Amino acid sequence: GAGVSQSPRYKVAKRGQDVALRCDPISGHVSLFWYQQALGQGPEFLTYFQNEAQLDKSGLPSDRFFAERPEGSVSTLKIQRTQQEDSAVYLCASSLGTSAYEQYFGPGTRLTVT
Amino acid sequence: AQSVAQPEDQVNVAEGNPLTVKCTYSVSGNPYLFWYVQYPNRGLQFLLKYITGDNLVKGSYGFEAEFNKSQTSFHLKKPSALVSDSALYFCAVRDTGGFKTIFGAGTRLFVKA
Numbered sequence: 677g678a679g680v681s682q683s684p685r686y687k688v689a690k691r692g693q694d695v696a697l698r699c700d701p702i703s704g705h706v707s708l709f710w711y712q713q714a715l716g717q718g719p720e721f722l723t724y725f726q727n728e729a730q731l732d733k734s735g736l737p738s739d740r741f742f743a744e745r746p747e748g749s750v751s752t753l754k755i756q757r758t759q760q761e762d763s764a765v766y767l768c769a770s771s772l773g774t775s776a777y778e779q780y781f782g783p784g785t786r787l788t789v790t
Numbered sequence: 791a792q793s794v795a796q797p798e799d800q801v802n803v804a805e806g807n808p809l810t811v812k813c814t815y816s817v818s819g820n821p822y823l824f825w826y827v828q829y830p831n832r833g834l835q836f837l838l839k840y841i842t843g844d845n846l847v848k849g850s851y852g853f854e855a856e857f858n859k860s861q862t863s864f865h866l867k868k869p870s871a872l873v874s875d876s877a878l879y880f881c882a883v884r885d886t887g888g889f890k891t892i893f894g895a896g897t898r899l900f901v902k903a
Contacts, residue, residue, distance in 0.1 A: 679833075680833075707889070709889075709891065711893075716895075716896075717895055717896075718794075718880050718882075718893030718894050718895050718896050719834070719880070719893045720893070721890050721891055721892065721893075724889040724890065726889075731889060732888060732889050732890055734890060735890065767833075767834070769834075776889055777822065777824075777839050777841060778836045778839065779826075779834075779836060779891070780836070781826075781833040781834040781835070782833060783832075783833045784833065
């Protein structure tokens with residue numbers, strides 16, 4: 677079946693621009709995570725949704741980062757006024773139930789801020 | 791605060807030999823522990839998890855891991871390595887009280903034929 681998809685796969689933004697990254701989770705998956713992965717590092721937790729509720733946003737690095745999942749399926753991660761330090765791969769993962777033990781990852785969006 | 795340490799950037803083993811990829815963790819409460827693998831040009835894939843119960847857990851592709859509470863470790867093992875096991879392996883931990891999942895920096899496994 678279809679896995680987690682993310683779009684765009686690559687995004688180049690000039691410093692100061694706003695970007696929006698999309699995640700389509702596996703159909704029926706209740707839980708959704710966003711991560712930021714810098715080169716040579718492990719994924720770093722950004723935020724967690726259970727259906728449309730954002731239960732944990734403790735990992736969002738600044739108020740320039742905003743995530744939403746208004747209908748409990750597709751999610752968007754928005755970064756305002758991008759900075760060079762925002763350059764990374766942004767990963768989305770979904771999980772079937774509320775326990776969210778097993779996460780299925782998308783291919784990621786590579787963001788480069790110039 | 792939660793943390794995960796993977797002390798080895800790289801592990802080299804010969805095909806057919808046993809392999810171990812090390813992981814230690816720190817959480818304030820009881821842990822949920824996970825291993826994920828990333829093959830070249832592919833996304834992260836779930837390998838196995840420890841939630842509760844038996845300390846030895848078995849996962850995909852013949853991998854297993856042993857939870858050791860006293861040593862706060864969750865090392866990944868396989869009795870006989872394959873060249874196709876060459877990949878980047880991530881250990882992750884989550885406190886049972888929340889959903890924030892912390893990943894280690896990863897260990898690159900090279901299996902030589």
